[in-house]
Amino acid sequence: MASLKDLRVRINSVRSTxxxxxxxxxxxxxxxxxxxxxxxxxxxxxxxxxRMMVSLTAALTNPDDAPVLMVGRxxxxxHLFVVASSERGLCGSFNTNIVRRARQRATTLLQSGNKxxxxxxGKKGRDMLRxxxxxxxxxxxxxxxxxxxxxxxxxxxxxxxxxxxEAEEFDVCTLFYSHFKSVLSQEVTEHQLIPVGVPEASxxxxxxxxxxxxxxxxxxxxxxxxxxxxRNVAVQIYHxxxxxAASEQGARMTxxxxxxxxxxxxxxxxxxxxxxxxxxxxxxELIEIISGAEAL
Amino acid sequence: MDDKLALELxxxxxxxxxxxxxxxxxxxxxxxxxVLSGHAPVISSVRPGxxxxxxxxxxxxxxxxxxxxxxxTAEGLTVLAEEAIPVAEMDREDLExxxxxxxxxxxxxxxxxxxxxAQATIALLTEMLKxxx
Numbered sequence: 001m002a003s004l005k006d007l008r009v010r011i012n013s014v015r016s017t018x019x020x021x022x023x024x025x026x027x028x029x030x031x032x033x034x035x036x037x038x039x040x041x042x043x044x045x046x047x048x049x050x051r052m053m054v055s056l057t058a059a060l061t062n063p064d065d066a067p068v069l070m071v072g073r074x075x076x077x078x079h080l081f082v083v084a085s086s087e088r089g090l091c092g093s094f095n096t097n098i099v100r101r102a103r104q105r106a107t108t109l110l111q112s113g114n115k116x117x118x119x120x121x122g123k124k125g126r127d128m129l130r131x132x133x134x135x136x137x138x139x140x141x142x143x144x145x146x147x148x149x150x151x152x153x154x155x156x157x158x159x160x161x162x163x164x165x166e167a168e169e170f171d172v173c174t175l176f177y178s179h180f181k182s183v184l185s186q187e188v189t190e191h192q193l194i195p196v197g198v199p200e201a202s203x204x205x206x207x208x209x210x211x212x213x214x215x216x217x218x219x220x221x222x223x224x225x226x227x228x229x230x231r232n233v234a235v236q237i238y239h240x241x242x243x244x245a246a247s248e249q250g251a252r253m254t255x256x257x258x259x260x261x262x263x264x265x266x267x268x269x270x271x272x273x274x275x276x277x278x279x280x281x282x283x284x285e286l287i288e289i290i291s292g293a294e295a296l
Numbered sequence: 297m298d299d300k301l302a303l304e305l306x307x308x309x310x311x312x313x314x315x316x317x318x319x320x321x322x323x324x325x326x327x328x329x330x331v332l333s334g335h336a337p338v339i340s341s342v343r344p345g346x347x348x349x350x351x352x353x354x355x356x357x358x359x360x361x362x363x364x365x366x367x368x369t370a371e372g373l374t375v376l377a378e379e380a381i382p383v384a385e386m387d388r389e390d391l392e393x394x395x396x397x398x399x400x401x402x403x404x405x406x407x408x409x410x411x412x413x414a415q416a417t418i419a420l421l422t423e424m425l426k427x428x429x
């Protein structure tokens with residue numbers, strides 16, 4: 001049986017672990033609030049952008065010579081996966097889930113004879129993908145220096161992707177990230193960036209747009225589109241990064257909450273053992289004294 | 297004139313301005329245009345320049361934007377800006393300093409890309425200086 005001292009040391013070490021996990025949980029909670037606010041603040045822009053995309057595509061005079069960024073090159077041989085993950089660990093299954101989804105897709109595509117290239121955003125995703133898909137990783141974008149996500153962090157990534165597309169390095173680009181549904185649930189989402197996949201003017205949109213579909217364009221539609229499409233890629237990436245940041249903090253918060261609770265349970269159990277051992281020792285000493293006195 | 301125009305200025309990071317005004321002048325890429333309420337629906341790209349907000353016969357606000365898009369609908373005017381800075385917050389000396397730096401960069405530039413970037417910065421800063429003047 002462990003001695004009293006061993007138990008004391010053990011309890012103390014679990015207690016300090018618990019302190020760390022609790023602190024991490026609280027830090028994650030406050031970061032989560034910020035990330036959530038930021039994600040919400042970015043929504044109006046994304047919505048307007050989407051609306052403009054819809055009305056522009058609806059107004060396209062001849063869809064046949066629409067920009068390639070929008071309609072694609074008509075084939076889908078080489079795929080580019082942009083996998084957004086976190087820079088830090090200890091956030092539960094957050095990274096695992098994203099990576100698992102990307103890996104699944106990659107395997108299916110590779111089996112059917114397509115080519116897959118991967119662009120990682122964030123260190124953790126790269127570390128996990130490197131093991132089996134290392135040859136496919138084109139590059140990793142390091143976000144560890146970024147304290148507060150800005151649109152300026154998304155534009156270089158978008159530029160990189162559009163340049164790769166123009167150099168015909170891939171045909172289809174898919175973005176993998178975690179959509180923030182609530183603190184408790186985050187959903188891995190894949191989103192096709194290129195070709196934009198002409199936003200299907202849904203019934204609802206059509207009705208809303210129908211009223212004021214008669215836009216004038218300045219300059220011409222196609223020139224605006226030329227400007228708008230790369231911007232749209234950047235906006236989508238920015239949006240995904242924001243969602244991802246919020247999800248990461250949410251996942252970390254839950255994971256750390258669990259860890260804190262587990263540590264608490266462990267402390268309780270160890271304390272019980274400690275007290276029992278202590279009492280057993282006292283009893284043993286008393287018995288020794290009494291039986292010693294009786295023997296006299 | 298009791299009809300006011302609803303103006304929304306948004307950047308990717310946040311909603312910057314949500315206000316009502318009599319008239320807003322937008323620096324469109326094909327020339328400035330003023331938007332009043334009831335303007336025909338337009339989508340236009342915007343060059344770097346100043347958005348002037350006019351209300352009650354006065355110019356109430358001047359905001360510099362670094363480019364983007366403007367959309368006029370029946371509901372109002374929405375400007376999707378890349379970046380926006382109120383003119384009142386811009387500092388002439390600071391801008392001049394940055395312009396000098398950019399010009400030095402242009403001289404030192406070795407690659408085409410660096411040259412291109414420096415030129416773009418100079419063009420932007422020149423526009424900003426014009427706005428302050």
